[in-house]
Structure formats: C-alpha cells, structure tokens
Amino acid sequence: MPIKNADQSAVIGLNAIIVAVTDEVPRILIVQRAAHSLATPAQRGEADSYEDSPVTLPFGPFDPSQHRTLELGLHKWVEQQTGLGLGYVEQLYTFADRHRDPREQAGGPRLVSVGYIALVRQVPLSGAGEAEWQNCYDFFPWEDWREGRPKVVDEIIRPKLQLWAKNIDEKNERESTQERLSIAFGTGTASWDFDRVLERYELLYEAGMIGEAIRDAKIRAAISGLSEPQVASEAIETAKFLGTTMALDNRRVLATAIGRVRGKLKYRPVVFDLLPSTFTLLNLQLVVEALGGVRLHKQNFRRLVVNGGLVEPTGQRDIQSRGRPAELFRFRREVLSERPVSGVGLPSLRTIG
Amino acid sequence: MPIKNADQSAVIGLNAIIVAVTDEVPRILIVQRAAHSLATPAQRGEADSYEDSPVTLPFGPFDPSQHRTLELGLHKWVEQQTGLGLGYVEQLYTFADRHRDPREQAGGPRLVSVGYIALVRQVPLSGAGEAEWQNCYDFFPWEDWREGRPKVVDEIIRPKLQLWAKNIDEKNERESTQERLSIAFGTGTASWDFDRVLERYELLYEAGMIGEAIRDAKIRAAISGLSEPQVASEAIETAKFLGTTMALDNRRVLATAIGRVRGKLKYRPVVFDLLPSTFTLLNLQLVVEALGGVRLHKQNFRRLVVNGGLVEPTGQRDIQSRGRPAELFRFRREVLSERPVSGVGLPSLRTIG
DNA sequence: TCAAAAGTGTTATCCTTACACCCATGT
DNA sequence: ACATGGGTGTAAGGATAACACTTTTGA
Structure with missing residues (x-):
C-alpha cells in the first residue's frame, strides 16, 4: 500500500484531560469507542485494518466560526458530551x-490537537457521549x-x-x-x-515495551506494505504489565498532563x-497524595497547609465515619494575593537544578 | 463595512520568541515590517486602512507536509530568516x-499561532529576513x-x-x-x-492604557462601520510611556513568554x-538579573549557585576589564540527574500559595 | 475497651538572609 | 592609593522533617 501524496491541510482539534479524585483515586474521563469525528473512514484512507485501542481521551474538533476561543469551544462540547461544567481549565500543550x-501515512490530514487540562469535582455524568x-x-x-515502590518498577521496568x-550501538546515543x-x-x-x-x-515507548509501541510498529509495516514485524511474544506479555493501551498518542498526552498537574x-x-468547598485536612491530604502518587507525612502536611495560610477552619465538624470528628476547613482565597517574593532576589534559586 | 461570513478555516502559524542577553540587556528578535505571510492583502479583505505597528515577532506558517514536527518547522524558517541555530526551545502556548x-472580522481566516520560546547565545544575524x-x-x-521601582509604576500605572x-459599575466585576x-x-x-x-x-490592555487597546478600538469601529471612537489625547500621551506597541497581539504573546522564562x-x-560555555559568576548573575528584572544579593547568589552544585570552577581566570580577575565557571550538567525529591512527600508544598 | 483518626509539642537540621570583612588587579 | 569587582566567614531566623505523645469519637 503506497504512500499517497500527503494532504497539506491540518485540522485543529481539542483534547480534554478531565481530572477528578474520588475514593483516593485520581480519575480521568475517557471515551470507550474511538469516536473522534476527525477520523471518518473516508479521511483515513483505506488502511484501516489494524486494531487500535478503543480507549481515547475526549476529543472534539475546533470550529473557529463558532467559538471565540479554544477554551470556550472546549467547554461547549465537553458539556454536550458529559453534562460536566468545568472548573479550573488550563492549556496543556499542542500536539502536532x-x-x-498513523493513518496520516495513508493520506489523512495532519492531526493537530490542543490539549486542555480541567480539574473538576467529580459528579455523575450525563449527556450524549459514552464517557x-x-x-x-x-x-x-x-x-x-x-503503597510503596510498585513491583513493576523493580521487576520489569x-x-x-x-x-x-x-545494547544501543552508537556510543553517544547509548550514553545519553x-x-x-x-x-x-x-x-x-x-x-x-x-x-x-x-x-x-x-x-x-522508545524501548518498545508498551502497547502503543508494538501497535505503531505494526501499523508502519502495514501501511508501507512490509510484512508484519515479528514481535516477540515476550514483549507482548511485558506490555500487559505496563498499563492500558490508549488510541493514537493519547497516553502520551495523558502523561504530559499528569506531569503538569503534579508540578x-x-x-x-x-x-x-477538586474538593468541595469545605473539607477536612485528611480529605485534602488524600487528594494531594492521589495525584502525586506518594504518601505524605500527616502532621507536617497539616502544619504546612494551615501555617501557610492556605486554609482556614470553618468551626464546623465533619459528620464522620470512624474516629474523632475532624474540623472542616475552607480554602483561603486571599493567599492568591499574598505571595511574597521573599527578600532578596528571585525566590529560591536553589531549586534551579 | 459589513461583516462578511467568517471563513470556517484556520491557519496554523508559528511564532518565535527568541531571547538573548547581552550587555545586561535581555533582547528579543523582532521583525520591522509586518511580513507575516498569512496576511496578504487579498486574504485580509479590504479593511486595511488602519495603521498597525510594524513591529512583529518572527512568524512563519506551519506546513504540515514539509515538517515532521512544529519544532522542526520552527528551526527551519528561523534559520532561513536569521541564520540562527536555536539552542533551548520550548513550546510556550497556542494562541487562537x-x-x-482584527482583520478576521472582515473575512480573514482564524489565526492560530503556536508560540515557541528559544534561548540563544546572541550572535550576529544573517539570513534573508529583516530581523x-x-x-x-x-x-x-x-x-x-x-534600578529601583520604575517611576512609571508609581506615577502612571x-x-x-x-x-x-x-469606576467600574458592576460591583462584582469591580471587586474582582x-x-x-x-x-x-x-x-x-x-x-x-x-x-x-x-x-x-x-x-x-483592559484599562485601555496601552497602544494596542487604542488601536483595536479604532479597528473595531472602522470595520463595523461606526465612526472613529473619540480617544482622549491624554490616553494617547499615556500610552507613549507604556512601551512600544507591537502588531496584532504580539505584545501579549511576548508578555506570556517573559513570564514563563522568569518562572x-x-x-x-x-x-x-544564554551564556557561553564558561563564564564568571558575575556574568551569570547579570544574565539572571536582566531576565528577572531585579537586582540580586551578590554573595548569596554565588553561594546558592556554587553550593547548589549548579556550576563548577574551571581553574581558568577571566581576562578582565577592571578589578580582581574572576574565576571562570562552567555549568555542571550532572545536576540534571541529581534533583533529590527531599524526604517526605511532595517537595515544598509551602509554595502552594 | 479498642481502633481509628484528629490534633499538639518538641527537636535537630538545613536553607536563606543579612552583615562584615578581606583579596587581587588596573589606573 | 583607591576604585572595582572577586571572594570568605559567620550568625540570626525560619522552614522542614522526624519524632513522640495526647484527645476524641464510634463500634
């Protein structure tokens, strides 16, 4: 199957990474059937024989004639698809x-997506989509x-x-x-x-260890008419331990997002x-831990957050499940206007490295 | 002049914010004649009677059929236009x-630009452009x-x-x-x-104090066929103290970039x-100060940077102008792999606010 | 009474800030 | 000699990390 003349055009789409935390689990909104409206079979070309993961990030095309800004466009279709009103929204990155x-190789247009991160308080979904x-x-x-260092890190990764x-041949590349x-x-x-x-x-991905790498190698071969590459069954076994595969480069987008949120x-x-307007300090800590993927030291966390003026007590107590009832806190919006730049010069060059 | 049916299409362009520091001055590369290839008179529609600033950021269209990635596309035309090889490059933001x-209103396509920041060691320019x-x-x-708090801050801004x-009427809006x-x-x-x-x-901009705000008000009026808005001559005087006006929203893009670099x-x-491979600690400090727009405390800066393991002495000395000759240092690349995450939990939640 | 969670107190350590002071060189 | 910039020492204050310990509730 020869490569057609690549289409000069590009289409701009929006990718939403919608994050919520419940039950100490950070969750993102995904769509189960690869339904991005860009990729109609006609546009893709006929090279549609490979199997891709059905798991995608919510995606919608951006229509400049309808939406004044990218962010407004995003709000619009996210609401249609999920019934969610988005809270904090930030542009993540543009992927191009x-x-x-991979279907581009068969003549599809270049897929340019602007990724947005949204943080929401998790609520039941409604709307047209299958999110x-x-x-x-x-x-x-x-x-x-x-729960400690994941076994997969030491045993496989x-x-x-x-x-x-x-085993990389070229010395410079190996060392870097x-x-x-x-x-x-x-x-x-x-x-x-x-x-x-x-x-x-x-x-x-580069090491070929995860599902997307194996899939992409196959696709490249299929489209350029080569025979199916031999993938060691061991590699396929390994990939199973390395998380759920997503469509296209969606997992890469998601990785970018998680890194950004953590930072x-x-x-x-x-x-x-991500939290309701009042919450206990434990609620807060668990959400931070969930996103960060680490356990924090309880007492110090509390002091940091209280002495730092980030939260203030409401006087109310939690109607709780077990143990002593905790005080409910609220976010002190005033901190936004309090950031001192600290005495001399740029604060904390120490962290330059 | 009525509004035409807006074109559904969008064109993707690249904006480069190329930064160098010399003589303690942070400089960016600009182009004097608004030469972005997007805006040919034909595409703009006829509403071209207003005067825009000739100062623009380097801009180039992105051609997906030629360039594998946005970044490669950027490198290509920056080199053509300026002869510059770019060092550190990072995606800034996508503006859409x-x-x-404003010519969109008269039927032009939506202008989507992906901004990139590049940091370079300043060198003489060559190449085709007028950068x-x-x-x-x-x-x-x-x-x-x-040199202390700029007078313009206290006296005007x-x-x-x-x-x-x-004087904002609506209470909520006023307070926010x-x-x-x-x-x-x-x-x-x-x-x-x-x-x-x-x-x-x-x-x-919102307060209408800078050149772009005045210009945009005029353009909006001209395109929608209203009479030229009355701009107080005092406002025009004020704008003169508030920096050089740039074309389109380029100054907004630049503000985004400077904030990002400082962060x-x-x-x-x-x-x-931004520095040559060896430099004195004063060189380093002056560059940081230039970008940050602040003076730093000399002794502490040195200790921070040396004790922090960011730089190491080369043993060589600077052939200097005045005063005791300074030791030349080099960047310790190893710091990249040394960032410790510090004992408990996410490092320094203190700065959350 | 026990488990579970909230909450307080204390300490060693390190980082930052702010001073004061000495050193080497060109004019 | 002195101006200019390079470079060192030290001490106060604050933030962090790591302890141990008490309190309040539900089951």
Whole structure:
C-alpha cells in the first residue's frame, strides 16, 4: 500500500484531560469507542485494518466560526458530551507531530490537537457521549507509589530498560539514553522525581515495551506494505504489565498532563478545584497524595497547609465515619494575593537544578 | 463595512520568541515590517486602512507536509530568516482567540499561532529576513526594577489603574478587578511578583492604557462601520510611556513568554543556554538579573549557585576589564540527574500559595 | 475497651538572609 | 592609593522533617 501524496491541510482539534479524585483515586474521563469525528473512514484512507485501542481521551474538533476561543469551544462540547461544567481549565500543550495518527501515512490530514487540562469535582455524568471515569494509574501503574515502590518498577521496568539501553550501538546515543534513564527512573544517584511522568513514558515507548509501541510498529509495516514485524511474544506479555493501551498518542498526552498537574500542585493552589468547598485536612491530604502518587507525612502536611495560610477552619465538624470528628476547613482565597517574593532576589534559586 | 461570513478555516502559524542577553540587556528578535505571510492583502479583505505597528515577532506558517514536527518547522524558517541555530526551545502556548488579528472580522481566516520560546547565545544575524534585536523592556518599561521601582509604576500605572477599577459599575466585576490589580501590581498587601508579566499586561490592555487597546478600538469601529471612537489625547500621551506597541497581539504573546522564562529560571537551569560555555559568576548573575528584572544579593547568589552544585570552577581566570580577575565557571550538567525529591512527600508544598 | 483518626509539642537540621570583612588587579 | 569587582566567614531566623505523645469519637 503506497504512500499517497500527503494532504497539506491540518485540522485543529481539542483534547480534554478531565481530572477528578474520588475514593483516593485520581480519575480521568475517557471515551470507550474511538469516536473522534476527525477520523471518518473516508479521511483515513483505506488502511484501516489494524486494531487500535478503543480507549481515547475526549476529543472534539475546533470550529473557529463558532467559538471565540479554544477554551470556550472546549467547554461547549465537553458539556454536550458529559453534562460536566468545568472548573479550573488550563492549556496543556499542542500536539502536532507527524504520524500522531498513523493513518496520516495513508493520506489523512495532519492531526493537530490542543490539549486542555480541567480539574473538576467529580459528579455523575450525563449527556450524549459514552464517557466514563477511569483510574489514571490503570494507564501508568508505575506512577503510584502510595503503597510503596510498585513491583513493576523493580521487576520489569528497570531491568528491561537498562538492558535495552546497554545494547544501543552508537556510543553517544547509548550514553545519553542511559543518562535519561537515570534521570527519569532514578536509577543512578538520582531519586525518583514524581513530575517526570512524560519522560518515563517516552523511554518506555522508545524501548518498545508498551502497547502503543508494538501497535505503531505494526501499523508502519502495514501501511508501507512490509510484512508484519515479528514481535516477540515476550514483549507482548511485558506490555500487559505496563498499563492500558490508549488510541493514537493519547497516553502520551495523558502523561504530559499528569506531569503538569503534579508540578503545579507544588506552587499553585489547584487542589482546591477538586474538593468541595469545605473539607477536612485528611480529605485534602488524600487528594494531594492521589495525584502525586506518594504518601505524605500527616502532621507536617497539616502544619504546612494551615501555617501557610492556605486554609482556614470553618468551626464546623465533619459528620464522620470512624474516629474523632475532624474540623472542616475552607480554602483561603486571599493567599492568591499574598505571595511574597521573599527578600532578596528571585525566590529560591536553589531549586534551579 | 459589513461583516462578511467568517471563513470556517484556520491557519496554523508559528511564532518565535527568541531571547538573548547581552550587555545586561535581555533582547528579543523582532521583525520591522509586518511580513507575516498569512496576511496578504487579498486574504485580509479590504479593511486595511488602519495603521498597525510594524513591529512583529518572527512568524512563519506551519506546513504540515514539509515538517515532521512544529519544532522542526520552527528551526527551519528561523534559520532561513536569521541564520540562527536555536539552542533551548520550548513550546510556550497556542494562541487562537477570535480577532487576535482584527482583520478576521472582515473575512480573514482564524489565526492560530503556536508560540515557541528559544534561548540563544546572541550572535550576529544573517539570513534573508529583516530581523533585529530589541530590548525586551522597550515593550514593558514597568518590568525592569534593576534600578529601583520604575517611576512609571508609581506615577502612571498604579494611579490610573486604580481610578479605572474604581469606576467600574458592576460591583462584582469591580471587586474582582481590584483584586486582580492588587495581585498583579502588588498594590495591597501583596508584593510585586515578577512572574506575573501577562497579568499586568492584560490589565493595562483592559484599562485601555496601552497602544494596542487604542488601536483595536479604532479597528473595531472602522470595520463595523461606526465612526472613529473619540480617544482622549491624554490616553494617547499615556500610552507613549507604556512601551512600544507591537502588531496584532504580539505584545501579549511576548508578555506570556517573559513570564514563563522568569518562572522557569527558578526551577530549571535554563540560564546556561544564554551564556557561553564558561563564564564568571558575575556574568551569570547579570544574565539572571536582566531576565528577572531585579537586582540580586551578590554573595548569596554565588553561594546558592556554587553550593547548589549548579556550576563548577574551571581553574581558568577571566581576562578582565577592571578589578580582581574572576574565576571562570562552567555549568555542571550532572545536576540534571541529581534533583533529590527531599524526604517526605511532595517537595515544598509551602509554595502552594 | 479498642481502633481509628484528629490534633499538639518538641527537636535537630538545613536553607536563606543579612552583615562584615578581606583579596587581587588596573589606573 | 583607591576604585572595582572577586571572594570568605559567620550568625540570626525560619522552614522542614522526624519524632513522640495526647484527645476524641464510634463500634
């Protein structure tokens, strides 16, 4: 199947990464049948014989004639599809690499999507779509360290990645890959940095260890008319331990989003968009832990958050399940206008590295 | 002049914000004649009678059939136009609001640009374009506090903005605007936060105080066939103190970029992409100060940077101008793999606010 | 009475800030 | 000699991390 002349055009779509936390689980909204309106069979070309994952991020085309801004366009179709009103919304990244959608090779237009992150208080879904909530860590089992370091890290990821990197022929590339490994997975002197979600995902993809990598290799072969590549059955077994495969590059998009949210947690009070207006300190902590994928030290967390002026007591108490009833707190919006820049110069250059 | 049916289409372009620091001045690359290939007179419609600033950010259309990724496309035409090889490059934001280019109203396509920041060591320009370096603070005189608080802040910006906000009729809007003012310009309890470049720019625009706001009001009137709005000559005088006007929303894009760079300085070692491979600690400090728009405490800066393991001495000395010759340092690339996540939990939730 | 969670107190350590002071070089 | 910038020492204050410990409730 030869490559057609690539279409010059590009279509702009919107990808929504909608995050909520309930029952100590960070969840994102996914759609089960790959229904992105871009990819009608006609547009795709005929190379539609491969099997792709049915799990996608919510996607909608952007119609400039209807929507004044990208964000408004997003709100509109998310509401139609899910009945959700979005709270905090932030632009994530614009994804436009060739072959994000491998069907491009068969003549489809370039798929450009602008990703947006939205944080919501989880509510029941309504609306036309087939959206549902799914645990983030189904897609990234290695990112949840709340019950200790996940076994998959030591038993599969680190050994296999190290072996892969060691066998790279070209010396410079090998060494730089090994350095990336050490940074992303904390193999050398470095420790695990919870923000580097994307870097970890990319290395796993490059090493051919996750479902998308195997799928894409097949597609490339199919489209360029080569025979099906031999994928070791062992590789397929491995991939099963490395999370649920998503359509196209959606898992990459999601990895970008999780990394961003984790980073943002540290310097902007975004958690509160995931919580009801009053909450106990434990509620708050569990939500932060869920997103961060780490356990926090309870007493210190409380002090940080209270002394830091982030929250204030309401005087009310929680009608609770077990144990002593906790005080209900609320977010102090005033902190937004209180950020001191601290005495001399740019605050904390220490963290430059 | 009636509004035509808006074109459904969108065109994707790339905007480059190319930053270098020399002689303690942060400079960006600008183009003097508005030469973005999108806006041929034919595409614009006939409503081309207004005067726009000739100062633009480098812009190039993105051709998906030629370039595998946005970033590669960017490298390509930047090199053609300027002869510059880009070092550190990072995606900034995607701008797609309606009427970014007011000519849209007259039937032009929606202008979607993906902005990229590039940090380079300044070198002489070559290439086909008419690009040149210009001091960032020509566009944002209120952002450079190295010689103390700029007079324009106390004498013009704060009083005029406060007056403007006070006269907003609707109570909620007035109060939220006043809060935004206090956060952005450190008027109330808050201190000036150097990262909030965009927020400050937006308030000045909303208040109609800068050139772009006046221009856009005129254009809107011209296109919809209304009579030229009466702009107080005082407003035009004020605008002269508030920096050089740029074409379209380019100054907004630039504000976004500067805010991002300032933020990034604090937690990623990006400064080193602006410096030669060896440099004195004073060199380093001056570059950080130039971008941050603040003076830093010398001794502490040095300790932070040396003890933090960011740089290491080379043993060589600077052939200097005045004073004791300084040791030359180099960036320690190893820090990239050393970021410890610090004991318990997410590092420094303190800065959440 | 026990388990479970809330909440308080205390300490060692490190980082930041702010001073004061000395060193090497060119003019 | 002195101006200019390079470079060191030290001490106060604050934030963090790691303890141990008490309190209040439901089952």
